[in-house]
Amino acid sequence: MSISWKRQINSIAVRISLSIAVVVAATTIAVAWLILHEERRVLELELQRKGAYLAEVISHQIIEPLLYEERHTMYSLLQSTMKTEKGIVVFAEVYGADGEVIVQAKEVEKTIPVLDKKILMRMSSASLASDPLLQIFDISLPVVAKGLGTVGYIRLGITKKFLIETLTEVKKKLYLLSSVIVLSGIMAGLWMARKIIRPVLMLNQGVQRVGRGELGAKVDVIGVGEIKELSLAFNEMSARLKESVDAIKTAQENLVRTEKLYALGEFSAGLAHEIKNPLTSVKMLMQAAKESGKPFCTTDIEIIEGEINRIDRIVKEFLAFARPAKTERIATDINELVKEVVTLSRLKLEQSNITVIERLDPAIPMLMVDPDGIKQVFLNIVLNAGQAMEQGGVLTVNSTSGDSKVSVCIHDTGTGISEENLKRIFDPFFTTKEDGTGMGLAIAYSIIKEHGGDIMVDSMPDEGTMVSILLPVVA
């Protein structure tokens, strides 16, 4: 069965009208059966009464011919009765007191079975043939003569043909009437169902519209009672929903604006703070030179140069974070990048007594990345690890692949990060180091996110830190 058919059958209108039709049909059939049953009972009774009456009349008329054995008179009497009651009496017989047939008149071809004397005593109904039109009432009556008692019997065959024909006619009419009633029932059911459920269907459409995002959608308020209340409640709910969503949207926009302002404030404060320190030392040196009237000595110039370089570095890093340069992605072997970074930092790491362990999976796929950016990320993390293990330790670099991702984990056995600081390590300018800018991890985060990847830091104070980088393998 197709879906649309299923939907049709499941629709409330069809179900209601079908239920009504079933109830109407059942009631009509029951009423029709009762009518037919009653009609048959009344007709049969009527026919039997008529038969009994005829037998009674004949039994009086036949006494004399029966006593004088005037067969011809008896036959004429039977014949004339059959003639006047044409279509009702199909055979008539006169029996003697001993139960022998004396005279017989019949309209049917069939041989009429002779009845037993005992049966002649009472009225009986019997079938002469399988053809329902040939069914008869077999009516027998004793012929009683005054002073002589029972002198014979009269037997009449009353056909049920008329009764059956009448019943067939009534049946036909009843069938026709039932069909009309059932059909009207179905039509009325459909009409009623449509009328009752129209508001429900409209509500259904309204709900679907709201579901599709058409907030504030209204339905026409039709129907009465609960249905009307439901429509009103739906309209109110839809309007409130729109109000709430609008309010949430405005609140969200405000929140985003506030968040942006906050971030900008944080940035500016951090930048100002970072630049202020080197500027102060330059300013102090210039003040001292001005007061003493002596020119700068070589150490002064070196300090000033160092501080200006520091300002330059801070501004460059800030710019790299705020406006990352457009980079080109090329197929890159991540293991190669890791090796280059380790080679670059090896001397410095060995000076701090740090052992480097590389566990690189040679099977990792090539990734479409900006190699310089990713190298900078690894370098920042390896430098951090080195700075956390100034008293020596072990640096382990791991690379694996799986689940459409390549992961690089850099683990150190350094100072670790407190829970408090762990929440802030990706914030720009967050640093715990004297000469740090606090931009290393902020830039790393920005680059990795730019590549659709993830960067996570796990750390335990005094035990070490593990930085994990996940990069997606893009086909």
Ligand SMILES: Nc1ncnc2c1ncn2[C@@H]1O[C@H](COP(=O)(O)OP(=O)(O)OP(=O)(O)O)[C@@H](O)[C@H]1O
């Ligand atoms: N491996 C690590 N072990 C311990 N602390 C770490 C580690 N990595 C980062 N941190 C903490 O996170 C802070 C922020 O690191 P981030 O690299 O962003 O800046 P930084 O190293 O302080 O300065 P720079 O800009 O020179 O990198 C560090 O100051 C340090 O407190």
Ligand SMILES: [Mg+2]
């Ligand atoms: Mg750093």
